[in-house]
Amino acid sequence: MGTVSSHKDLLVWQKSVSLASRIYAATAALPSDERYGLSTQMRRAAVSVASNIAxxxxxxxxxxxxxxxxxxxxxxxxLETQILIAGNLQLIDKNLGLDESASEIGKMLTSLIQRLRERRELAARR
Structure with a gap:
């Protein structure tokens, strides 16, 4: 694992920013009655992922x-739940790969959390 000097160096953060941008694009075409419903919730959740990593x-x-x-x-x-609902309602194209991207980010977050916990435990033993 290389040296990380900023959250911007983290691949999980980079992928989260990319997913948030893709969510904005995918929800831009939603019907007007969804603009302040599912669309807003999806956008906020997507931005929250990258923001909390940072x-x-x-x-x-x-x-x-x-x-x-x-x-x-x-x-x-x-966000994964909202992507599923929007896809089931045919509000967004299931072929955009948003669910796969979210799943990949989830695995990366889980791995990062585990590594940080292990390092914290090692440091506590010293």
Whole structure:
């Protein structure tokens, strides 16, 4: 694993920003009655994922970082549910791969959280 000097160096953050941008594009064409419903919820959840990764990375303790990554994971779970609902209602194209991207980000977040917990435990033993 290379040196990370900023949240911008994290692949999971980069993929989260990309997913948020894709969510904005996918929801732009939603019917007007959904603009302030599902569309807004999806956009907020998507932005929350990347934002919480960034905020956690900027915190001074590993514990705080893990806490913000868990919040990001929660927002991602919301977004995955919303993507499924929007797809089932045929409001967004299921072939956009949004669910696959969200799943990949989820695995990356889980892995990062686990690595940070292991490092925290190692540091506590010293």
């Amino acid at each position: 905020e956690g990375a900027g915190r001074s303790s590993r514990g705080e970082y893990i806490q913000f990554l868990n919040v990001a994971r929660g927002s991602l779970s919301e």
